[in-house]
Amino acid sequence: MRHRNKKLILDRKAAPRRALLRHLMESVILYEKIQTTEAKARAVRPLVEKAITIGKEATLTSRRQLKSKFFTDLPVKKILEVLGPRYATRKGGYTRMVKIGPRLNDGAHMVQIELV
Numbered sequence: 001m002r003h004r005n006k007k008l009i010l011d012r013k014a015a016p017r018r019a020l021l022r023h024l025m026e027s028v029i030l031y032e033k034i035q036t037t038e039a040k041a042r043a044v045r046p047l048v049e050k051a052i053t054i055g056k057e058a059t060l061t062s063r064r065q066l067k068s069k070f071f072t073d074l075p076v077k078k079i080l081e082v083l084g085p086r087y088a089t090r091k092g093g094y095t096r097m098v099k100i101g102p103r104l105n106d107g108a109h110m111v112q113i114e115l116v
Contacts, residue, residue, distance in 0.1 A: 008043040021047060022071060028095070029075040029083070033114040035100065041113040045095050048113075052087055052094045055079035083115070 010017055024044040027034045029051070036044075051069055054062050058080045066076040087094055098112045 008039065010039060010043060022069065025051065026070055026072065026075050028113055028115070029070075029078055033112060035110060035112050037103075038097075038099070038109040038111045041097050041111045045097065045113065048115075049092065049094055051075075051079060052083055053092070055084040056088055058084055 010020065012020065020040070021044055024034070024036065024040060025047050028044065028048050047069075051066060054065050055076075063076060063080060066079060067073065070076055083094075094115055096114050096116050098114070100110050100112050102108065103110050
């Protein structure tokens with residue numbers, strides 16, 4: 001029984017799941033809009049929101065925290081230089097999920113996750 005277990009497994013082992021979420025997080029930050037399944041979007045949404053919240057104050061500590069969450073330095077740079085100042089007065093809710101219907105291949109629920 002999975003009482004009170006909130007972690008989304010996404011039918012993967014721990015390491016591939018972490019890699020998937022890090023890549024999705026990178027894509028959302030860099031492109032500001034991606035299409036993915038609803039389950040993956042729900043899993044990556046809090047990670048993106050926390051990364052932007054960390055990047056709102058451009059300090060060395062926040063830069064190091066963000067570098068530990070991403071594979072490359074491009075999303076870190078974008079968060080600190082573009083997204084941090086953009087959302088400086090906003091208290092949260094930096095992302096939006098828009099349902100776009102089922103995928104033709106297997107009928108999975110697809111959404112578009114984008115930065116507000």
